[in-house]
Amino acid sequence: MTTTSRPTWQHDDCPTWCISEHAEHDTVADRVHDSSGSYLTVVAEDPVQHTEDEVLVFLATFRKVGSTEDWIHLSTPDDGQMSLTLSLESAARLSRVLTERVAIARSSMTAAGAR
Numbered sequence: 250m251t252t253t254s255r256p257t258w259q260h261d262d263c264p265t266w267c268i269s270e271h272a273e274h275d276t277v278a279d280r281v282h283d284s285s286g287s288y289l290t291v292v293a294e295d296p297v298q299h300t301e302d303e304v305l306v307f308l309a310t311f312r313k314v315g316s317t318e319d320w321i322h323l324s325t326p327d328d329g330q331m332s333l334t335l336s337l338e339s340a341a342r343l344s345r346v347l348t349e350r351v352a353i354a355r356s357s358m359t360a361a362g363a364r
């Protein structure tokens with residue numbers, strides 16, 4: 250969030266979530282507003298081995314400097330098996346569908362338990 254000593258190439262303000270320290274010598278590829286990252290451990294099943302394992306998931310938001318489009322990046326940094334960079338609209342749709350599927354699965358568990 251360096252708005253006081255902004256590099257000459259940066260013509261936009263940092264989003265409120267940006268933690269980048271933008272510098273004059275940043276390469277074009279590094280001219281990105283980055284959020285802090287979130288790490289969470291999830292339980293995932295290996296679809297081939299059918300074994301459960303804890304998997305570390307990393308999430309962060311970024312925006313190319315000069316753009317108005319934000320992106321949400323998800324990855325599994327420990328094994329590099331998964332990496333997705335989603336538009337905000339896609340991330341919102343994925344979140345909604347996941348929430349719906351969890352609700353459906355939980356309701357069927359409740360119904361099965363009530364029998």
Ligand SMILES: [Zn+2]
Pocket residue numbers: 250251262263264267268269271281282283
């Ligand atoms: Zn920034």
